[in-house]
Amino acid sequence: MKSKTMFYCTECGNELPKWAGQCPACKAWNTIVEQPAETKRRSAVSAGETRHSVSRPKPMAEVETGQELRFETGMRELDRVLGGGAVQGSLVLVGGAPGIGKSTLMLQICDHLCRFAKVLYVSGEESERQIKLRADRLHVQGTQLYLQAETNLEDILESVRELKPDILIVDSIQTLYNGELSAAPGSIGQVKDCTMALMQLAKGQGVTVFVIGHVNKEGSIAGPKVLEHMVDCVLYFEGEQQNSYRILRAAKNRFGATNEIGVFEMGDSGLREVPNPSEMLLAGRPQDTPGTCVTCVMEGVRPVLAEVQALLAPTSFNVPRRTANGFDFNRTNLLLAVLEKRGGLMVSTCDAYINVIGGLFLDEPAADLAMIIAMASSFRDKPVPGDLAAVGEVGLTGELRSVNALGQRLSEVHRLGFTKCLVPARAGGKLEVPDGLQLIKVRNIREALAAII
Numbered sequence: 001m002k003s004k005t006m007f008y009c010t011e012c013g014n015e016l017p018k019w020a021g022q023c024p025a026c027k028a029w030n031t032i033v034e035q036p037a038e039t040k041r042r043s044a045v046s047a048g049e050t051r052h053s054v055s056r057p058k059p060m061a062e063v064e065t066g067q068e069l070r071f072e073t074g075m076r077e078l079d080r081v082l083g084g085g086a087v088q089g090s091l092v093l094v095g096g097a098p099g100i101g102k103s104t105l106m107l108q109i110c111d112h113l114c115r116f117a118k119v120l121y122v123s124g125e126e127s128e129r130q131i132k133l134r135a136d137r138l139h140v141q142g143t144q145l146y147l148q149a150e151t152n153l154e155d156i157l158e159s160v161r162e163l164k165p166d167i168l169i170v171d172s173i174q175t176l177y178n179g180e181l182s183a184a185p186g187s188i189g190q191v192k193d194c195t196m197a198l199m200q201l202a203k204g205q206g207v208t209v210f211v212i213g214h215v216n217k218e219g220s221i222a223g224p225k226v227l228e229h230m231v232d233c234v235l236y237f238e239g240e241q242q243n244s245y246r247i248l249r250a251a252k253n254r255f256g257a258t259n260e261i262g263v264f265e266m267g268d269s270g271l272r273e274v275p276n277p278s279e280m281l282l283a284g285r286p287q288d289t290p291g292t293c294v295t296c297v298m299e300g301v302r303p304v305l306a307e308v309q310a311l312l313a314p315t316s317f318n319v320p321r322r323t324a325n326g327f328d329f330n331r332t333n334l335l336l337a338v339l340e341k342r343g344g345l346m347v348s349t350c351d352a353y354i355n356v357i358g359g360l361f362l363d364e365p366a367a368d369l370a371m372i373i374a375m376a377s378s379f380r381d382k383p384v385p386g387d388l389a390a391v392g393e394v395g396l397t398g399e400l401r402s403v404n405a406l407g408q409r410l411s412e413v414h415r416l417g418f419t420k421c422l423v424p425a426r427a428g429g430k431l432e433v434p435d436g437l438q439l440i441k442v443r444n445i446r447e448a449l450a451a452i453i
């Protein structure tokens with residue numbers, strides 16, 4: 001019999017009859033791979049568990065809701081992103097680039113989890129010895145922590161049947177395989193099938209499952225995106241390798257909101273929680289130096305202060321050079337054009353280098369005003385007062401537009417010891433301004449520049 005092959009997108013799992021350079025569903029490039037078509041026969045593992053229990057429709061009135069049982073992971077930043085702790089019997093997918101710290105995070109929470117639950121940590125990436133060495137380094141004392149280096153799904157399910165853990169951690173889904181499928185580990189078919197089996201484990205036996213999934217740009221392995229619709233929670237761990245800060249975001253959460261973030265710092269002894277990100281991001285800020293300004297952006301529902309920096313210097317090229325790190329490149333050009341045309345500063349003769357401190361990416365228009373001010377400050381070589389922050393969106397005519405959650409932003413600005421804040425004039429009348437914070441209301445960037453630089 002001729003074996004059939006199918007084409008899949010490793011980003012979104014879309015199936016195609018033939019290869020294409022771009023996925024028609026998610027528009028990602030170079031993500032289509034050829035793989036053997038999945039056999040129709042249901043795998044014994046996925047069918048075996050449920051064969052005896054026949055479910056029947058129930059009147060809704062008879063369905064018991066109860067309160068979902070939650071437990072803390074010992075990491076408040078993680079609990080917050082999960083919506084107030086992990087839900088018993090849920091499946092949480094933790095995605096992120098290789099080396100970002102997913103295994104470290106999972107191993108670290110074991111220290112707390114083991115105190116009240118039996119935890120099985122299955123790794124397909126490291127040997128038991130390697131995990132133990134890492135656990136020692138992270139000061140994880142697991143009395144009820146069981147380690148297993150295994151990649152075969154059936155064997156893992158067998159271990160779960162024997163050991164009966166309350167919590168199962170799988171590192172990583174791409175190394176797992178079901179021997180009944182012909183596809184290679186990490187392929188779409190395998191990744192989906194294994195996740196399905198783990199989901200049945202979670203729902204059927206109430207085991208809380210944490211699954212690690214690598215996100216890789218080349219698309220040679222199926223990423224967590226393919227699994228997003230199947231699982232309860234999807235968390236993404238973000239950050240830059242060369243930067244020690246890590247942000248955990250929820251992309252999906254069946255048991256809570258998705259607008260919370262958790263902030264961590266990677267250090268010598270693992271991940272450390274950062275309950276006060278603003279303080280961390282402002283640490284070491286230069287005083288009385290031109291080209292820097294502080295703003296407040298919303299990371300989910302959390303206001304976070306960020307420092308934006310600009311360096312404008314006369315160009316020695318035909319076309320001025322521009323680079324933007326942590327800020328949209330096109331928006332940088334747009335703001336420079338607004339600054340020239342509406343602010344009257346001849347910045348087109350300058351190279352412009354933009355940087356946001358701490359590895360943050362500011363994709364919120366509320367950061368516009370601070371960026372404009374940092375640029376102007378560098379251009380005129382005059383420092384911005386150290387106790388001043390700026391919040392506001394800049395329009396094409398140089399006008400300032402109001403931003404959402406201004407009250408929350410002002411509280412955070414005040415909490416970190418700033419005494420003045422530039423805000424759009426039409427910021428809303430019933431705004432609660434913290435005592436001791438002076439608002440400087442401006443209608444456009446000319447007024448803003450006149451007020452401080």
Ligand code: TYD
Nearest residue numbers: 098099100101102103104266267268269270
């Ligand atoms: P890891 O958790 O293995 O990443 P992932 O599972 O997401 O692939 O983290 C690996 C990186 O973290 C590695 O580059 C080393 C660094 N690291 C530290 O800096 N400090 C530590 O205490 C640990 C355990 C790792």
Ligand code: MG
Nearest residue numbers: 102103125171
């Ligand atoms: Mg790992």
